[in-house]
Amino acid sequence: MYFIVLVGPAGSGKSYLADALGDWMEFNELSVARVNLDPAAEWIPYEPDVDVRSYVDARAVMRKYKLGPNGALVASVDMMVEYADKLREEIEAAGSNYVIIDTPGQMELFAFRDTGPYVVHEITRGHKTVTVFIVDSVFASNPRSLASTLLLALSTRLRMGLPQVTVVSKVDLLEPSRLDELEEQINNPSRLYAALIEGGVDPAMAEASARALEALYPEEESAPAPLRFVSALSGYGLEDLYAAIQQVVAGGEDYFTEEPSPRR
Ligand SMILES: Nc1nc2c(ncn2[C@@H]2O[C@H](COP(=O)(O)OP(=O)(O)OP(=O)(O)O)[C@@H](O)[C@H]2O)c(=O)[nH]1
Numbered sequence: 001m002y003f004i005v006l007v008g009p010a011g012s013g014k015s016y017l018a019d020a021l022g023d024w025m026e027f028n029e030l031s032v033a034r035v036n037l038d039p040a041a042e043w044i045p046y047e048p049d050v051d052v053r054s055y056v057d058a059r060a061v062m063r064k065y066k067l068g069p070n071g072a073l074v075a076s077v078d079m080m081v082e083y084a085d086k087l088r089e090e091i092e093a094a095g096s097n098y099v100i101i102d103t104p105g106q107m108e109l110f111a112f113r114d115t116g117p118y119v120v121h122e123i124t125r126g127h128k129t130v131t132v133f134i135v136d137s138v139f140a141s142n143p144r145s146l147a148s149t150l151l152l153a154l155s156t157r158l159r160m161g162l163p164q165v166t167v168v169s170k171v172d173l174l175e176p177s178r179l180d181e182l183e184e185q186i187n188n189p190s191r192l193y194a195a196l197i198e199g200g201v202d203p204a205m206a207e208a209s210a211r212a213l214e215a216l217y218p219e220e221e222s223a224p225a226p227l228r229f230v231s232a233l234s235g236y237g238l239e240d241l242y243a244a245i246q247q248v249v250a251g252g253e254d255y256f257t258e259e260p261s262p263r264r
């Protein structure tokens with residue numbers, strides 16, 4: 001069993017990607033379980049096989065303990081610790097080869113507190129696991145936003161302590177020219193550095209950002225660039241993302257190729 005944990009800022013496209021990637025994998029005859037680990041989710045675009053809301057519902061926690069939305073999510077994530085074994089059992093009972101885990105939107109309340117990563121580690125214990133950090137294409141629209149999101153991607157990797165693949169989501173919203181520019185900057189940290197300097201960023205900050213990008217590169221030299229581009233809407237890049245995940249969890253074993261999908 002391999003685990004794929006989707007993390008990223010609020011609204012970055014975690015749930016839609018869970019849906020699209022799951023469908024793509026199933027279409028390619030892989031068995032997938034979808035797990036909703038967001039106790040505050042009101043509506044999700046897929047039918048979860050395992051749902052944390054069966055045990056902890058942030059809205060009920062809000063009412064019961066008279067908390068605001070953030071306090072309720074913090075309390076809910078803490079309460080999830082108690083149910084980690086149950087969730088793990090349910091996931092094992094689903095018996096699929098791949099498990100896609102969708103996580104809460106307020107990632108600073110999930111990834112950056114102790115209980116969120118703890119729950120993930122408890123659920124995935126003993127299984128190969130990869131985090132997919134999602135950069136919303138809105139944040140990739142200019143070098144300064146891109147750099148600050150890359151720093152967040154790096155700090156998430158540090159927090160989760162797991163191998164990580166970073167993706168830019170919703171690429172159907174990006175102009176093709178910006179996409180080309182992005183690919184260039186991502187493939188070459190010195191280009192990102194130059195673009196930041198040109199945009200008036202302090203050299204020390206530009207340097208730190210370029211280093212963050214370098215640190216996101218996969219360890220294997222043969223592996224391609226550290227960021228993938230996907231669209232849950234058009235399906236662009238899902239094969240590429242699957243290949244990157246597969247590279248991490250199975251060292252590229254069981255990798256298969258198909259005709260590349262159109263960008264849009
Ligand atoms: N154009 C476009 N929109 C997308 C895509 N993926 C998601 N969206 C939109 O982005 C919004 C947020 O997507 P979600 O998948 O719910 O994002 P999330 O990270 O799960 O959000 P929270 O769990 O609320 O933090 C929705 O309105 C989606 O319609 C995509 O590939 N292309």
Ligand SMILES: [Mg+2]
Pocket residue numbers: 014015016038041102103104105
């Ligand atoms: Mg979501």
